[in-house]
Amino acid sequence: MEIQKVTPTDLEAVMVLVKEVSEVDVLPLFSLQGQKEYKERVLPDLTKAFDEERFLAIKAVSDGKLLGFAALRDGNYLTHLFVSKSSQGLGVGRQLLHFLLNATEAKEVSLRSSVNAVGFYERHDFVATGEEADFNGIRFVPMTLVQSE
Template identity: 30%
Template sequence: MIIRKLEDRDLAQVSSVCLNSFMKSVAPSLSDVGISTFQKISSVDSFTARLKENIDILVCEENEKIQGIIELKDGRHISMLFVSPEHQKQGVGRSLLLSIMSFTTSDTITVSASLTSVNAYLSFGFVLSGGISEASGLRFQPMKLELNKG
């Protein structure tokens, strides 16, 4: 398993991993609006645009196949963490999370966790930090992780 920065050649695979994981675990609980919103966010064009922003994106790869992705915005907010369905519960998400920590610039990392991923984030040490919310059809649980930087 190799964790490395996202490259242009990865864009189609990364989009596919996000969509496949989302459609299997998150989409069944959302409206068509939420599904459409996520399809736009996870498109190749959206990833291409975000690469030009203050966002760090890492991928987990094995045998030239992307198994997972994590996206850290502004050094403090996890805006995406997806693992392909066939590689879930094998340490890929945890490895990505640990690897992205070197890019953090804050003592607190936040995430707007999909409701189906709350338990995974709890197992990573995150705590709930507000009530369930919805934006553009996407339902999420705000969570945070306090870091001991120093």
């Protein structure tokens, strides 16, 4: 498996990956309003992660197959981390996360974790900075990692 920067030609494959993972792991945890909001705003927003001025967006690939996608905005905010269903539990998410954390000089990295991913982030030393919240039916837990020097 290799970790590589995404290119504009990866957008379609990334959209498919995120949509497939979201349908199983994320959307069932949202209200109908949240599902609608996610499909109408969050998924189309993926294109923003390909803006190299604000984002470091990476992919995990093996034998030409996309296994995962992650993006860090402004060096301190993790906006996306998705791993294909067939690759979950194999360390792909860990490798994507560590690549991004090693690539930033930020002392603190924050995110809004999907409810289903809180345990993953806790295992990687992120801590909840507030209670589970809901924005337009989209449930999340705010989390932060303070990196040691």
